[in-house]
Amino acid sequence: MRILVIDAHPDAGSYCDALARSYVEGARSGGHDVRCLRLRDMRFDPVLRGGFASSQPLEPDLARARDAVRWCRHLVIVTPCWWWSVPALLKGFVDRVFLPGFGVVYLEGFPYVRKLLKGRSARVVYTQNAPQWLAVLARGDLFWKYVRRAFLRHCGFRPVRRTVVAGPGRASAAEREEWLQKVRRLGVRGR
Secondary structure (H helix, E strand, O other): EEEEEEEOOOOOOOOHHHHHHHHHHHHOOOOOOEEEEEHHHOOOOOOOOOOOOOOOOOHHHHHHHHHHHHHHEEEEEEEOOOHHHHOHHHHHHHHHHEEEOEEEEEEEOOOOEEEEOOOOEEEEEEEEEOHHHHHHHHHHHHHHHHHHHHHHHHHOOOEEEEEEEEEEEHHHHHHHHHHHHHHHHHHHOOO
């Protein structure tokens, strides 16, 4: 399988960095063709200037990212959940890469959207400090609603699965290693 892994944490050496590397290692050992984008290493303006009303040329790194998204059959995003949402770096990447004409086409009538990235699946591996039950009860699982529905499914990715790593800062070294191995096994299976 052709797998694209996006490491969306702005800092090298983070636990998300370790999770992304673990997935990539597992996928390669499983015989999959894997590419990895580390958003922190890419050069691009994360601000969509002019919104959808004007054209903003893609920087070379974003053009290569689009090619990688077209190439992949399975997309994996590894990111922290901050303020019940994605980091600004990932939001800027989504705003700039998945524009109308690439991720979707907006139509005048029903169904209002043509999803241009159908035939691809996705997994989101994310860390959050709050326990998962609190994310669901107190905030209605806002992070997941945005990433799954408003972004990935909106562009045609299906199925979209998740792996939540809740409280890694409070976890023991053994628990952190267990999560790394779980993500590695997902990579081996290409899921």
